[in-house]
Amino acid sequence: MDIVLIGGHGKIALLAAPLLVEAGHTVHSVIRNPDHAAEVEATGAKAVLSDVESLDERGWDELLRGRDAVVWAAGAGGGDPQRTLAVDQDAAIASMEAAQRVGTERFVMVSYFGASLDHGVPESEPFHAYAEAKARADEHLRGTELAWTILAPSRLTLEEPTGRIALDAAEAGEVSRGNVARTIVAALEQPGTTGTFLAFNDGEQEIAAAFGAVG
Numbered sequence: 001m002d003i004v005l006i007g008g009h010g011k012i013a014l015l016a017a018p019l020l021v022e023a024g025h026t027v028h029s030v031i032r033n034p035d036h037a038a039e040v041e042a043t044g045a046k047a048v049l050s051d052v053e054s055l056d057e058r059g060w061d062e063l064l065r066g067r068d069a070v071v072w073a074a075g076a077g078g079g080d081p082q083r084t085l086a087v088d089q090d091a092a093i094a095s096m097e098a099a100q101r102v103g104t105e106r107f108v109m110v111s112y113f114g115a116s117l118d119h120g121v122p123e124s125e126p127f128h129a130y131a132e133a134k135a136r137a138d139e140h141l142r143g144t145e146l147a148w149t150i151l152a153p154s155r156l157t158l159e160e161p162t163g164r165i166a167l168d169a170a171e172a173g174e175v176s177r178g179n180v181a182r183t184i185v186a187a188l189e190q191p192g193t194t195g196t197f198l199a200f201n202d203g204e205q206e207i208a209a210a211f212g213a214v215g
Helices: 011-022 034-042 059-062 079-100 128-142 177-191 207-212
Strands: 002-006 024-032 046-049 069-072 106-110 147-153 155-157 165-168 173-175 196-204
Touching: 002 079, 011 024, 011 034, 011 128, 011 177, 024 034, 024 173, 034 046, 059 079, 069 079, 069 177, 079 106, 079 128, 106 128, 128 147, 128 165, 128 173, 147 177, 165 177, 165 207, 177 196
Parallel strands: 002 024, 002 069, 024 046, 069 106, 106 147, 147 196, 155 173, 173 196
Antiparallel strands: 165 196
């Protein structure tokens, strides 16, 4: 596949890119800061300089045209509710609309465990803006005609990846970013994950086997 990886300098994206390349995919990692290009290209991906906050429809179409899949791993990083809305909701939705316009059918969204319009996070809490933005982006994705998968990892850690998860866990725990990167690869390789919201923690089931049993 020819993949556009949005948020290419993020911790998960930097771990996912070499795995995707190793799996035989061509990866275009979208970054905003040109100073990050060398680090991104060291993964085997091709760095693409673009600011997803400011792209118009034409810019999005040019970014996605001719690609087979979009992996959304971008995030505003919290702290600024307006920027969180601009990136995690508005830009994410704009990418979905562009994917439909130009025929990029596959879309993998990295969301979070518990993402829902009924998230229950009070407006007074800093996490509220992120919870709202992600929930609305996920809901928009569900309403598209894209072949979508929403990955919903629990609390992220920097632990070494085990390659094993607990899929559809009842309660949030934690999961290494390296394992999340591996779920991106598995989602793209397992057609049964299309149209699913996959919540997971670190666990005991091998990722490919867990995803292969979905659908």
